[in-house]
Amino acid sequence: MLDFVQQLVSGIALGCVYGLIALGFVLVYKATEVVNFAQGDLMMLGGFFAFTFIGMLGLNYWVGFAGAVICMALFGMLAERIVVRPILGYPQFSIIMATIGLGYFLRSVAGMIWGTDDFKIDTPFSQGVLRIGSLVLAYDKLSVIAATIILCALLYLFFNRTTLGTAMRASSENMLAAYYMGIPVKRVVSIVWAISAAVATCAGVLLAPITFIHSNVGLVLGLKAFPAAVLGGFGSIPGAVVGGVLIGVIESMAGFYLPQGWKDVAPYIVLLAVLLLKPEGLFGLHVRKKV
Template sequence: MLDFVQQLVSGVALGCVYGLIALGFVLVYKATEVVNFAQGDLMMLGGFFAFTFIGMMGLNYWIGFAGAVAAMALFGMVAERVVVRPILGYPQFSIIMATIGLGYFLRSVAGMIWGTDDLKIDTPFSQGVLRMGSLVLAYDKLSVIAATMILCTLLWLFFNKTVLGTAMRASSENMLAAYYMGIPVKRVVSVVWAISAAVATCAGVLLAPITFIHSNVGLVLGLKAFPAAVLGGFGSIPGAVVGGVLIGVIESMAGFYLPEGWKDVAPYVVLLTVLLLKPEGLFGLHVRKKV
């Protein structure tokens, strides 16, 4: 039973990271109907920025965290303006290839600047543990879960209680109608990319105490976060987080209880099963389009 609880907490913590990356996929898709396959690499770059501020420059953890989030929010706006906006309206394949190319570019630049070694960020929670009898839970994993809950709450408040958040939801429902209603759609899309990059950075910083940051970590986790977004319903913000947690828990349990090799396969088996039964995902809406 203790092993089960520890694996459950580990899976939820890792799943929260998947969920935050998946959240970035969903935010961009809802605003522009673009699948940003560089989302995992934005997480990787944000983690490297945080390592630079905290590990190399010696800044306070929270200041370095905030600095990395701010820097990546700005980078997200620049990436949208330079890479995506010029080809909006072109076939979706062109935009997808542009985001894939952006991911390759970011991985190459990260490898040249920070090298290929695994890097780790020390946090205020790195060393502590919570003991409940024979059960021992690491604070770094609990902090990831708590931070994800706080971040999701803040995003919910932003999208539902602010004027800008309402404008974003309106743009995601019908971009043309939002434009005719006077909403600055291009500016809204830029802000969505900024938020997406900032959320990815939070995932990267939260991931650092659990595993390590390296130039290919974004590709690996992005390939797991994308199925999480699909599992939850590609367009559902709560679904992205729930999908990420499910993928993380299934992966953790499979790695502990099933033979070697099932850890990476089991989440995709569950994903395919869910999609066969409910193609729109767990929280997605069934939409019919006339062609």
């Protein structure tokens, strides 16, 4: 039983990271119908920025964290301006390929700049553990869970309660109509990319104590975040996080109870099952086809 709870908590913590990456997918998808295959790599880059600020320049953890988030938000805008904006409105496949290309580029360049070693960021939560009876929970895992809940709530409020959030949802439904209604669609898209890069950075920094940061971490985790986003229904913010947590728990349980090898495959088997049985996901909307 104790093992089960331990596995559950570490699964949830890992799942929250998946959920945060999936949240990035969902944000960009909701606002622009673009699926950003480079989301994991944005996370990796954010982690490296934080590592540079905190580990190499020796800044305070929170200052470094904020610096990384701001830098990555600007970087997200830049990436959107250069790679995505010129092909907005073209078939999805082109945009998917462009973001795959962006991911490739970021991975390689990060490998060139920071090398291919593993890096670790010292956080205020790295050390301590929370003891409840004989249950031992590490603070770093709990911090991921807490941060995910806060971020998710903020984003949910942002999308549903603010003018800008409404504008984002409108431009995702129909860009042209949104433009006619006076929404500056280009700027909205730019801001969405900034937010999604910032969320990815949070994921990267929170992840750093759990798994180390290296140049391929984005690919590995980014691809695990897809099952999360699909499970939750692409386009639903709470769905992404719930999907992420479910995938994390499934992976963690599969690693503990099933023979070796199932751990890596389990998320994808779940994904295929979801796509077969309920393609719109747990929280997705079922939309009828129109001609």
